[in-house]
Structure formats: C-alpha cells, structure tokens
Amino acid sequence: MKKTIFIIILILAVAALVYWQFGEKIIKNASSPSETPDESLSPSPSLNPDDYQPSSPKDSPAICQNLCGDGTCQRIVCMGSDCPCAETAISCPVDCGQ
Numbered sequence: 001m002k003k004t005i006f007i008i009i010l011i012l013a014v015a016a017l018v019y020w021q022f023g024e025k026i027i028k029n030a031s032s033p034s035e036t037p038d039e040s041l042s043p044s045p046s047l048n049p050d051d052y053q054p055s056s057p058k059d060s061p062a063i064c065q066n067l068c069g070d071g072t073c074q075r076i077v078c079m080g081s082d083c084p085c086a087e088t089a090i091s092c093p094v095d096c097g098q
Contacts, residue, residue, distance in 0.1 A: 063081065063085075064077070064081070064083050064084060064085035064086075065082065065083065065084050065085065066084075066085050067084040067085070067087075067095075068085075068087055068091070068092035068094060068095060069092070069094050069095065070095065071095060072095060073087050073092070073095040073096035073097075074086060074087045074092075074095070075087065075088070075096070
C-alpha cells in the first residue's frame with residue numbers, strides 16, 4: 001500500500017515539474033497568432049483553369065510498347081517503359097480473339 005502511494009506521489013511530482021518547466025511556454029505558443037503565412041503557399045494568380053490545354057497522345061511518350069498484331073496475347077505484362085502494353089479481347093482482338 002505504501003509503495004503505490006509513493007509511486008502516485010512520484011508521478012504527480014514529475015507531472016508538476018514538467019508543467020512548471022514547459023506548461024507556460026506551451027500555453028503561450030498555443031494562444032499567440034501564427035506568423036504571417038508563407039506567400040509561396042498561396043495560389044498563383046497566373047494559373048487559370050480555362051487556359052489548360054490537354055496534350056494529345058502523339059505529344060506524350062509511350063509508356064508501354066504496343067505489340068498488338070504480333071500473334072501473342074500479352075495479358076500479363078511488366079510495368080517498365082520497355083514492357084509491352086497489356087492486351088485484352090477488346091483492346092487487341094487480333095491477338096486475344098473475341
């Protein structure tokens with residue numbers, strides 16, 4: 001019984017010491033207004049959604065190699081840039097059939 005009372009008093013003493021050391025700083029920082037926001041986080045006035053023009057597929061590099069028509073249905077493929085594109089009966093009926 002005396003041991004548990006001692007442990008409770010010790011815990012309360014440590015909590016009081018921590019609050020005495022850091023409590024005022026924490027309360028002071030929480031109540032003060034934040035500093036001026038970083039202007040780099042504000043939206044750029046030069047960006048206008050109406051000016052967006054999607055690029056055509058011809059402009060972008062191929063992510064995979066289109067091997068449709070080679071006689072092999074490429075169902076399971078790797079994900080690298082030199083890998084064949086995945087083929088299905090819809091995307092390549094010549095190789096995968098209907």
